Amino acid sequence: MQGFNSDYEGLFSNLVVPTAETTRQSFLLDTHVAKKKGMLYVGAAGTGKTTIVNNYFATLDKEKTIFASINFNSYTDSKAMQVVIESQVDKRSGVIFGPPLGKVLIYFMDDLNMPYLDKYGTQSPICLVRQIIDYGLVYDRDHLEEKKKLLDIMFSACMNPKSGSFIVDLRLTRHFTLVACLTAEKEILSTIYF
Amino acid sequence: MGLAQTGAWGCFDEFNRISIEVLSVVSTQVKYVLDAVREMKINPAKNTFIFQADQDEEISLKITVGFFITMNPGYAGRTELPENLKALFRSCAMVVPDIVLICENMLMSEGFSTAKDLSKKFMTLYNLSKSLLSSQIHYDWGLRAVKSVLRQAGGLKRAEPDVPEDYILRRGLKDFNWPKIIVDDRSIFAGLIGDLFPGIPDESKIDLDFQAKARVATKEEGLQAEDGFVLKVVQTAEILQVRHCMFIIGNPGCAKSTIWKVLAKTLTNDGHTTVTDIIDPKAVTADELYGCMNPKTKEWKDGVLSVIMRDMNKNNPPYKPSHKYKWIILDGDVDPEWIESLNTVMDDNKVLTLVSQERIPMTPEMRLILEISHLKNATPATVSRGGVLYVNDSDIGCRPYFDSWLMKYKKIENGLPENVFTLAFTHYLADSFTDDLRHKSHITPTCDMQCIQSLTCIVDQLDWQLHNNKQQYEQLKKLREENNEEAIKLIYEGFFVFAGMWAYGASLDEDKIQFSNAWKSLSGK
Numbered sequence: 001m002q003g004f005n006s007d008y009e010g011l012f013s014n015l016v017v018p019t020a021e022t023t024r025q026s027f028l029l030d031t032h033v034a035k036k037k038g039m040l041y042v043g044a045a046g047t048g049k050t051t052i053v054n055n056y057f058a059t060l061d062k063e064k065t066i067f068a069s070i071n072f073n074s075y076t077d078s079k080a081m082q083v084v085i086e087s088q089v090d091k092r093s094g095v096i097f098g099p100p101l102g103k104v105l106i107y108f109m110d111d112l113n114m115p116y117l118d119k120y121g122t123q124s125p126i127c128l129v130r131q132i133i134d135y136g137l138v139y140d141r142d143h144l145e146e147k148k149k150l151l152d153i154m155f156s157a158c159m160n161p162k163s164g165s166f167i168v169d170l171r172l173t174r175h176f177t178l179v180a181c182l183t184a185e186k187e188i189l190s191t192i193y194f
Numbered sequence: 195m196g197l198a199q200t201g202a203w204g205c206f207d208e209f210n211r212i213s214i215e216v217l218s219v220v221s222t223q224v225k226y227v228l229d230a231v232r233e234m235k236i237n238p239a240k241n242t243f244i245f246q247a248d249q250d251e252e253i254s255l256k257i258t259v260g261f262f263i264t265m266n267p268g269y270a271g272r273t274e275l276p277e278n279l280k281a282l283f284r285s286c287a288m289v290v291p292d293i294v295l296i297c298e299n300m301l302m303s304e305g306f307s308t309a310k311d312l313s314k315k316f317m318t319l320y321n322l323s324k325s326l327l328s329s330q331i332h333y334d335w336g337l338r339a340v341k342s343v344l345r346q347a348g349g350l351k352r353a354e355p356d357v358p359e360d361y362i363l364r365r366g367l368k369d370f371n372w373p374k375i376i377v378d379d380r381s382i383f384a385g386l387i388g389d390l391f392p393g394i395p396d397e398s399k400i401d402l403d404f405q406a407k408a409r410v411a412t413k414e415e416g417l418q419a420e421d422g423f424v425l426k427v428v429q430t431a432e433i434l435q436v437r438h439c440m441f442i443i444g445n446p447g448c449a450k451s452t453i454w455k456v457l458a459k460t461l462t463n464d465g466h467t468t469v470t471d472i473i474d475p476k477a478v479t480a481d482e483l484y485g486c487m488n489p490k491t492k493e494w495k496d497g498v499l500s501v502i503m504r505d506m507n508k509n510n511p512p513y514k515p516s517h518k519y520k521w522i523i524l525d526g527d528v529d530p531e532w533i534e535s536l537n538t539v540m541d542d543n544k545v546l547t548l549v550s551q552e553r554i555p556m557t558p559e560m561r562l563i564l565e566i567s568h569l570k571n572a573t574p575a576t577v578s579r580g581g582v583l584y585v586n587d588s589d590i591g592c593r594p595y596f597d598s599w600l601m602k603y604k605k606i607e608n609g610l611p612e613n614v615f616t617l618a619f620t621h622y623l624a625d626s627f628t629d630d631l632r633h634k635s636h637i638t639p640t641c642d643m644q645c646i647q648s649l650t651c652i653v654d655q656l657d658w659q660l661h662n663n664k665q666q667y668e669q670l671k672k673l674r675e676e677n678n679e680e681a682i683k684l685i686y687e688g689f690f691v692f693a694g695m696w697a698y699g700a701s702l703d704e705d706k707i708q709f710s711n712a713w714k715s716l717s718g719k
Contacts, residue, residue, distance in 0.1 A: 028696060031655040037648075042637045042701075078477050120529035120571040122476045127526050131474040134451065134525070139473070144482055145501040159638075167638050169527075171446040171567055177648035178701035180637040 016055045017192040021184065025052045026059070032177060033065070033106065033154070038133075040112070040173055041158035043181025049158040052181075053108055066105045072114040074164070078124035079141055085132070089150060098151035109157040113164035123165065129155060130172045198227050198245075201256025209263040210272045211534060221279035228282060230255050269530070269573045290336075293317055297340055304348030306359050315360075315390045316340070319367060322386050327379040330584075331569040331577060332443055338541075338578040343370045346436050364391040370436075373429040374443075374582035377589075404428060404460075411460040415452075416601070418594035423449065426590070427457050430583055437581035439540040439562040443569065444585030447592075447643025450565050453585070454523065466518035471502050474526035483532055487549055494550045503546050503554045518559060525565040528572045536562070540579035592646045593619075599650045606657070607674075607682055614686040615653075622694055622716050630712075631698060634705040645697045652693035660685070691717050 016022070025041075029052075032039050041049040057067040068088045070081070088105055089097040099105035115123040131137060132150055140146040157176065161167065184192075197204045212220070223245070230243035234257055242252045263283055266272065294317045301309035301316075320335040327333065347366035351359070368387055375383050388396070408427045412419040430453055433440050442450045458468040475483055478498060485497035496504075499522070506513050506520045513520060539546045544556040556562075562580075569577060596619060603611040628642060660666050673681045691713075699709045 034655050035651045037651045122527045127474045128477040131477045135472050139498050144498045161638055170639050174446045174641050174644040180701055180703045
């Protein structure tokens with residue numbers, strides 16, 4: 001485990017104390033990013049899901065990876081989602097889009113289960129993400145006859161199962177490794193705060 | 195207006211799919227016409243009328259005009275007719291027709307001479323199936339299903355005119371229905387068929403040649419040509435031969451996509467080039483799917499599906515006339531808002547009607563495949579229109595995936611890891627263990643495939659590190675020189691245990707400690 005450097009200069013709220021859990025999860029995330037497989041952190045509010053992920057991605061080599069965070073809320077629809085996704089990728093050739101060559105683009109979707117459920121229980125951004133993960137394919141929303149192929153991108157996500165739609169279509173979540181985040185124990189909290 | 199001028203009869207099919215605002219406009223218009231007709235009855239000389247009060251336009255009227263509406267009442271996604279419209283039409287209830295007679299006639303027209311007996315057996319089977327099998331939304335024992343079985347049976351009959359007719363019908367019924375029957379109902383259905391056709395052996399006509407080809411294609415994709423999987427591929431091919439639209443239904447991670455991909459490859463290998471196009475219909479809005487009219491400029495804007503259908507129909511690039519099969523894969527949840535617009539495509543009309551009045555027919559090469567995990571929101575009208583392949587979780591399972599993954603390890607460390615993982619799979623992930631795990635409280639639902647994919651992903655990376663991290667590699671080399679197989683085996687078993695712990699344990703919430711104990715006792719530490 002990495003020791004905590006108390007000489008940290010910066011906003012106090014940005015300060016992260018490494019614990020056994022963050023170290024463990026950093027290793028797991030490392031493993032998954034290398035294999036381009038996503039991870040899904042699930043846990044109640046205040047279990048440090050977002051912190052773990054953001055903290056890990058801050059340590060990544062900027063030359064090899066690009067990190068883009070997408071916050072979902074109940075107004076996120078597939079179109080808004082697609083705008084955010086496309087804003088991060090460049091045209092490579094023809095219909096192929098992706099981050100600059102040699103880099104991997106990681107989208108981190110916070111609050112994955114927040115989007116509004118339509119009358120039939122579908123969340124359109126979730127469908128879009130699944131289409132991208134399964135087939136690496138999106139349709140240009142202005143010129144619907146044009147397809148775009150996305151390369152070298154991957155997704156990770158976190159969600160709070162006690163809010164939003166509670167659960168997300170298993171057809172999407174099955175592509176992720178699921179990790180439950182539990183509230184930190186007293187000892188750990190005391191190492192962080194005292 | 196056109197109807198009134200020509201005096202023709204108009205049939206408005208599925209009338210209540212129109213939104214309520216439009217319906218009230220329609221009802222006033224119909225009222226104008228009917229009032230004019232009534233007036234004309236009294237005064238035959240008056241053959242014009244004012245159509246809309248705000249436009250002083252007189253149009254001519256022919257007395258023979260007639261309006262008819264057909265609709266399914268009370269479906270999801272349909273509107274109730276407003277009272278003033280209801281008052282203008284006389285309602286007539288339609289009941290389910292006597293299928294036995296229809297069946298008998300169709301059998302006769304397909305060339306069966308003992309049609310009377312066979313149709314009775316046929317309908318008894320369907321009625322019993324309806325009441326005895328579990329109620330699944332994708333089961334359909336109605337007229338459309340009957341028709342397609344009979345058409346298939348007719349084909350079988352013509353292929354082998356010398357085989358007794360009851361043999362043929364039995365085979366047709368079994369082959370047609372088997373793919374969609376869920377595991378729990380299989381023994382009941384087989385029992386029913388056996389009782390109705392006593393003394394006839396249970397044989398199905400298997401295209402061995404095609405099966406072998408499917409096997410080859412599966413292997414080429416680096417997958418395991420398991421019997422269960424190949425059977426599903428062959429069944430899909432059979433359904434696609436008789437139906438131009440089909441559903442592949444199954445829980446997530448049960449190899450739905452792999453089935454159609456392998457089938458496409460099999461057909462392509464066979465010289466029937468197959469091209470596919472994939473859309474998740476719910477990733478775009480319904481307007482973007484079918485195209486829409488700009489309300490201000492009246493300009494037509496094409497949608498994803500309309501473009502694909504037209505290109506396939508006209509062989510525009512990227513499609514070529516040499517493509518033998520063209521599949522549109524609709525991979526996503528079904529809901530009445532978009533699927534009902536496909537009704538005309540899915541039934542015998544085979545035409546996509548767009549809002550722009552354009553009609554795009556499906557050519558014989560085109561197929562529509564819907565890949566879905568459930569049919570919760572589908573109406574019976576939709577379900578009865580397509581062939582169904584139901585993939586049970588146990589049909590394929592995750593073992594073939596695991597075996598495919600193991601092939602990577604054949605060449606590493608003289609196959610040691612392969613042995614270790616095979617043993618570990620049976621030792622740690624025995625059925626009793628995974629079943630037990632399924633009943634524990636997970637923080638969100640998971641499936642077996644998800645866990646096993648996580649496991650393989652972590653093991654892969656650990657193995658990569660072992661070979662690429664200098665320190666670890668030195669150690670490995672040392673062990674190799676010492677010929678210490680046991681130690682290397684132990685390393686790989688360690689990988690498996692570690693990965694398994696995260697893959698299977700990480701998603702538990704309250705039962706984590708229980709899992710940890712069980713896992714520890716399995717690993718003997």
